[in-house]
Amino acid sequence: MTQKYFFYEIEEHIDDITKKTDLGKKLFSALIALHHADIAQFLSNCPTNVFKKLFPRFTTALQLKIFEHLPSSRQAIAMKITDDNEGIYRPFDIN
Numbered sequence: 299m300t301q302k303y304f305f306y307e308i309e310e311h312i313d314d315i316t317k318k319t320d321l322g323k324k325l326f327s328a329l330i331a332l333h334h335a336d337i338a339q340f341l342s343n344c345p346t347n348v349f350k351k352l353f354p355r356f357t358t359a360l361q362l363k364i365f366e367h368l369p370s371s372r373q374a375i376a377m378k379i380t381d382d383n384e385g386i387y388r389p390f391d392i393n
Contacts, residue, residue: 301336304328305340305344307325308325308329308340308344308348308352309344309345309348311325312347312351312352315351316351316355326355329352330356330360334360334363334364334367335367337356337360337364338364338365338366338367338368341353341368341372342368342369342372346375349372349375349376350375350379353375353376353379354380361376361380364376
């Protein structure tokens with residue numbers, strides 16, 4: 299399967315991924331096996347709704363690696379998505 303077709307499959311089966319069906323688990327496992335820069339490239343070009351469903355599913359460590367390779371417009375979305383949770387990048391948090 300080519301990477302282009304694989305990314306198409308991710309977009310087509312985003313609901314399977316979010317619902318954690320067997321197919322969704324298989325696709326997500328294959329996605330996280332990719333290099334974080336390749337994941338970021340895909341996330342930079344996929345529809346925003348796909349980005350919003352996928353990004354929170356990554357571990358915080360992987361989110362940080364991916365975040366560094368995203369364009370600023372997607373970084374802003376990523377920060378908004380994770381802000382309600384623990385956040386991925388909060389340089390000004392003071393306890």
